[in-house]
Amino acid sequence: MSAPKLPNPPAATYNDSAVLTPQDLKLACEQVIAAAGQIVLGKDVELRLALACLLARGHLLIEDLPGVGKTTLAHVLAKTLGLEFRRLQFTSDLLPADILGASVYDRANASFTFHPGPIFTQVVLADEVNRATPKTQSALLEAMEENQVTVEGETYTLPTPFFVIATQNPSHQVGTFALPESQLDRFLMRLHLGYPDAKAERALLTGSDRREALRELPPAISLTTLLSAQSKVPQVHVSDALVDYLQTLLLHSRQSPYFRHGLSPRAGLGLLRAAQAWALIAGRGHVVPEDVQEILPAVAGHRLQAAAEHGDLPTAALMEQLTTVPIP
Amino acid sequence: MSPDELRPATVTRLLLALSLVAAPHVVHLPLWLSIVAVVLGLWRWLVARTARPLPGTLLRVVLTSVVLLAVYSRYGTLFGREAGVSLLIAMLALKLLELKTPRDVYVAVFLGYFLIVTNFLYSQSAFLAAYMFLVVMALTALLIDLNRHQPATVGEDLRVAGRLVVLAVPLMIALFMLFPRVAGPLWGLPKDAHGGLSGLSDEMTPGRISQLGQSNAIVFRASFDGPFPQPQQRYWRGPVLWQTDGERWQAGTATEHRSPLTGLNYETLSEPLQYSIILEPHNRLWLYALDLPASVPPQARLTADFQLHATRPVRERWLYSVASHPDYRTPPLSDEERKRALQLPPEGSPRARAMASRWRLESPNDVAIVQRALQRFRNEPFVYTLQPPLTENDFVDEFIFTTRRGFCGHYAASFVFLMRAAGVPARVVTGYQGGEVNPVGNYLIVRQRDAHAWAEVWLPGQGWTRIDPTAAVAPERVEMSIDTSALGEQVRFHMPNQAWLRQSWQTLSYGWDTFNNAWNQWVLAYGPDRQASLLSWLQGSALPWQVLATLLLAAVFALLLTLILLWLHRERRDSDAATRLYSRYCRKLAHRGLGRAPHEGPTAYAKRVALARPDLALASAQISRLYSALRYAPYPAPVWLARLRYAVRHFRP
Numbered sequence: 001m002s003a004p005k006l007p008n009p010p011a012a013t014y015n016d017s018a019v020l021t022p023q024d025l026k027l028a029c030e031q032v033i034a035a036a037g038q039i040v041l042g043k044d045v046e047l048r049l050a051l052a053c054l055l056a057r058g059h060l061l062i063e064d065l066p067g068v069g070k071t072t073l074a075h076v077l078a079k080t081l082g083l084e085f086r087r088l089q090f091t092s093d094l095l096p097a098d099i100l101g102a103s104v105y106d107r108a109n110a111s112f113t114f115h116p117g118p119i120f121t122q123v124v125l126a127d128e129v130n131r132a133t134p135k136t137q138s139a140l141l142e143a144m145e146e147n148q149v150t151v152e153g154e155t156y157t158l159p160t161p162f163f164v165i166a167t168q169n170p171s172h173q174v175g176t177f178a179l180p181e182s183q184l185d186r187f188l189m190r191l192h193l194g195y196p197d198a199k200a201e202r203a204l205l206t207g208s209d210r211r212e213a214l215r216e217l218p219p220a221i222s223l224t225t226l227l228s229a230q231s232k233v234p235q236v237h238v239s240d241a242l243v244d245y246l247q248t249l250l251l252h253s254r255q256s257p258y259f260r261h262g263l264s265p266r267a268g269l270g271l272l273r274a275a276q277a278w279a280l281i282a283g284r285g286h287v288v289p290e291d292v293q294e295i296l297p298a299v300a301g302h303r304l305q306a307a308a309e310h311g312d313l314p315t316a317a318l319m320e321q322l323t324t325v326p327i328p
Numbered sequence: 329m330s331p332d333e334l335r336p337a338t339v340t341r342l343l344l345a346l347s348l349v350a351a352p353h354v355v356h357l358p359l360w361l362s363i364v365a366v367v368l369g370l371w372r373w374l375v376a377r378t379a380r381p382l383p384g385t386l387l388r389v390v391l392t393s394v395v396l397l398a399v400y401s402r403y404g405t406l407f408g409r410e411a412g413v414s415l416l417i418a419m420l421a422l423k424l425l426e427l428k429t430p431r432d433v434y435v436a437v438f439l440g441y442f443l444i445v446t447n448f449l450y451s452q453s454a455f456l457a458a459y460m461f462l463v464v465m466a467l468t469a470l471l472i473d474l475n476r477h478q479p480a481t482v483g484e485d486l487r488v489a490g491r492l493v494v495l496a497v498p499l500m501i502a503l504f505m506l507f508p509r510v511a512g513p514l515w516g517l518p519k520d521a522h523g524g525l526s527g528l529s530d531e532m533t534p535g536r537i538s539q540l541g542q543s544n545a546i547v548f549r550a551s552f553d554g555p556f557p558q559p560q561q562r563y564w565r566g567p568v569l570w571q572t573d574g575e576r577w578q579a580g581t582a583t584e585h586r587s588p589l590t591g592l593n594y595e596t597l598s599e600p601l602q603y604s605i606i607l608e609p610h611n612r613l614w615l616y617a618l619d620l621p622a623s624v625p626p627q628a629r630l631t632a633d634f635q636l637h638a639t640r641p642v643r644e645r646w647l648y649s650v651a652s653h654p655d656y657r658t659p660p661l662s663d664e665e666r667k668r669a670l671q672l673p674p675e676g677s678p679r680a681r682a683m684a685s686r687w688r689l690e691s692p693n694d695v696a697i698v699q700r701a702l703q704r705f706r707n708e709p710f711v712y713t714l715q716p717p718l719t720e721n722d723f724v725d726e727f728i729f730t731t732r733r734g735f736c737g738h739y740a741a742s743f744v745f746l747m748r749a750a751g752v753p754a755r756v757v758t759g760y761q762g763g764e765v766n767p768v769g770n771y772l773i774v775r776q777r778d779a780h781a782w783a784e785v786w787l788p789g790q791g792w793t794r795i796d797p798t799a800a801v802a803p804e805r806v807e808m809s810i811d812t813s814a815l816g817e818q819v820r821f822h823m824p825n826q827a828w829l830r831q832s833w834q835t836l837s838y839g840w841d842t843f844n845n846a847w848n849q850w851v852l853a854y855g856p857d858r859q860a861s862l863l864s865w866l867q868g869s870a871l872p873w874q875v876l877a878t879l880l881l882a883a884v885f886a887l888l889l890t891l892i893l894l895w896l897h898r899e900r901r902d903s904d905a906a907t908r909l910y911s912r913y914c915r916k917l918a919h920r921g922l923g924r925a926p927h928e929g930p931t932a933y934a935k936r937v938a939l940a941r942p943d944l945a946l947a948s949a950q951i952s953r954l955y956s957a958l959r960y961a962p963y964p965a966p967v968w969l970a971r972l973r974y975a976v977r978h979f980r981p
Contacts, residue, residue, distance in 0.1 A: 237960070237961060237962035239903065239959060239960045239961070239962070240903065241903050241907075241959045241960060242959075242960050285961065285962070286957075286960045286961040286962060287960060288929060288930070288931065288956050288960045289929040289930075289960075290929035290930075290931050290932055293927075293929060293932075323927060324925075324926075324927045325927055326926030326927050327926065327927060327928070327929060
């Protein structure tokens with residue numbers, strides 16, 4: 001479906017976002033991924049998923065071992081999208097006020113003024129989020145959910161777009177507070193980066209310093225295009241047949257003996273939004289089942305736990321239980 | 329298309345559609361009007377073709393006044409069927425000259441719809457109805473064209489319109505069956521709507537007729553419960569004529585009506601024949617029945633001389649059932665009846681009177697007199713002809729002694745005159761004789777050309793007895809019907825022909841008549857009575873029409889709601905059809921060992937197929953793209969489904 005061709009639109013009433021076709025948006029997304037791909041080698045799918053997560057106005061959790069490039073990925077994404085970026089290193093003694101900001105008594109004015117914390121930025125990298133105490137974690141997660149911060153009764157709106165990329169080390173490492181399931185649900189997607197393949201690793205080892213390149217990376221997309229793409233996501237058409245498929249998936253997750261609990265309605269909505277964003281990146285005006293299958297492991301992986309008798313199954317095997325559900 | 333633009337092709341289509349609507353009117357409208365309409369249409373067409381401006385207001389006003397005056401001077405009124413239809417067509421043609429925007433086309437199209445209805449004021453045949461279906465389609469296609477953003481082909485518009493018309497058929501049938509039928513027309517038909525109906529009249533002047541019209545028009549059709557009566561018994565009784573001035577025969581003083589029938593006033597000598605008749609409208613009172621009717625249909629009565637009369641003129645096709653006794657004996661004459669049955673003009677026809685008195689003297693009884701008269705017709709050189717010479721002064725004398733050429737009216741009238749002159753009570757009966765058996769529909773067709781006149785004499789002991797003097801002259805007339813192709817001097821009678829071509833033509837025309845009869849009986853004759861009986865059959869008791877109207881309204885709303893719901897779900901429906909086609913494609917591949925995994929999406933599957941069978945890559949990609957679009961994209965175009973169907977059908981792995 002192409003948008004109706006409007007001959008000579010009056011320039012004053014149409015901004016560039018109104019005339020962006022799905023093809024234009026696809027092109028913009030491709031540019032972002034290509035630019036980011038120069039720094040983060042061999043992780044195109046993960047970059048694409050991360051972008052979809054951002055376009056769907058969700059937040060991203062990256063879970064992996066230290067040193068596989070979690071931080072780099074977050075930084076690259078912020079840079080190529082031309083967004084303001086701040087990094088927050090979580091530690092066990094980090095307090096909520098360290099993230100959100102605090103009201104400080106100003107002697108000159110004889111009043112309290114709010115000093116915004118590092119969370120007031122467009123892209124927040126919450127590094128090693130599972131090292132902080134649950135109290136601090138929930139301060140972050142509430143800000144993610146509400147897109148606003150309330151300190152001492154005053155509410156402060158966070159900037160748009162607001163995108164949190166949290167990283168966490170696998171919880172069996174020493175000195176971590178695993179995020180509870182209810183908190184995990186706040187993240188739209190969870191990605192595993194994994195080790196790079198041999199070719200990418202070789203390029204990494206032999207190439208020039210990536211940090212240098214990262215610093216000079218120009219934005220590949222304008223803010224208006226990005227916001228327009230975000231607003232286009234919910235408009236991507238979802239046919240009755242696709243809703244049928246989604247419902248079949250949800251039902252299967254709830255009835256299958258492999259899972260301890262099924263997917264929540266919020267997870268269903270997450271699947272839908274992520275699939276819409278995925279279709280948008282592919283330049284399509286409608287969602288097809290393949291979109292759902294491709295985003296499914298990232299969206300559902302952290303929300304599902306294996307049932308006790310299947311506890312030793314790896315996540316990929318669990319996800320296969322869902323991606324092999326017949327398409328009605 | 330902007331809302332004020334009018335495509336030239338639309339104008340051409342409008343002109344074509346409107347000429348289709350008006351075409352049946354050409355035969356009954358004045359020629360000049362048809363010419364004016366065609367010229368105005370051509371004018372508009374040229375304007376559309378050459379992009380010249382339309383005529384100015386002054387010219388339009390002048391033209392309108394001229395046409396208005398012309399219609400008025402032709403009919404003396406602007407109302408009524410003829411004038412009204414003429415005016416409508418003229419105004420529609422004039423409207424073409426100010427056709428500028430799509431809105432004007434809407435007006436013209438709606439006038440066209442109205443014009444369709446006016447065609448039924450003239451004819452309600454099945455053929456016209458079928459034709460009007462096509463015309464409705466053409467007009468509807470035009471409305472569809474007007475509402476398209478991109479012009480489509482005529483065929484595509486017609487297809488959509490055709491689908492709309494077909495979808496409307498159940499609603500049409502439901503409305504036809506259930507729409508409250510009010511007894512009598514809801515609004516009066518124009519006064520001149522019943523003009524031009526031909527048939528028998530209540531008087532007869534054979535001597536003044538030089539050429540008997542031989543019309544093939546159908547008078548009625550009769551179907552019998554048992555076998556058909558013999559041709560010699562097929563005397564369909566119509567007006568009975570008593571009063572004469574020697575030349576002209578009339579019904580005479582009003583006959584006493586007996587209604588309802590309280591037992592038969594004659595003695596029956598045989599089992600009754602049961603039959604039903606579908607009478608074509610003739611704008612007269614009488615209903616035809618075989619001699620002698622023994623029952624009276626509702627809203628009819630039986631006269632003392634055994635005629636069936638309707639209570640109002642027959643202006644619609646009428647189905648009625650009657651029983652008749654072919655053999656009977658009527659009671660003695662009353663004095664008054666005897667006087668009327670012997671009435672003769674005070675003077676005239678001296679030779680005939682003289683001959684009759686001689687017969688009276690020479691014969692022992694009335695039967696012998698009747699025999700002598702018939703013998704005379706048989707032995708003298710009398711000729712049966714449809715083109716008799718005119719008689720000048722004395723019809724009876726001239727016919728009996730000089731010209732001796734005539735048709736049934738001549739024989740019946742002169743025979744009755746002779747009988748009365750001889751003192752035998754007699755009267756002329758007119759009606760129809762014979763009828764053609766339609767073997768396809770198993771009924772008798774009686775046409776205007778079967779019109780006949782015969783005599784009845786009152787004989788002591790037997791009562792009124794039918795005597796057909798024509799049969800004495802031309803017995804074939806009674807056994808076979810007249811072939812109307814015989815316009816020459818000698819009348820040819822309908823002879824059975826063995827040639828197969830003629831036979832099959834006969835069968836075909838009988839089949840056509842059977843169809844028309846069914847149309848008449850089931851479609852046109854469906855009036856308040858039939859509706860009431862249908863409803864009481866459906867429901868147990870008849871409903872008043874107010875309740876019926878409410879029910880109907882509710883049904884229409886329910887139907888509309890269903891249609892809207894269906895429309896809202898059209899995406900799902902198309903999507904289901906696409907799924908069926910896609911599974912067919914998958915089955916075809918499964919036979920080649922390339923079955924689709926149930927969880928495999930169309931694009932992924934197509935990719936796998938392309939890897940395994942590069943020769944199928946293109947077709948698979950197309951099919952999966954179409955299927956995916958039909959199933960998951962918004963507003964799937966109907967043409968995608970057609971393309972998918974084609975692609976799957978021609979997919980040969």
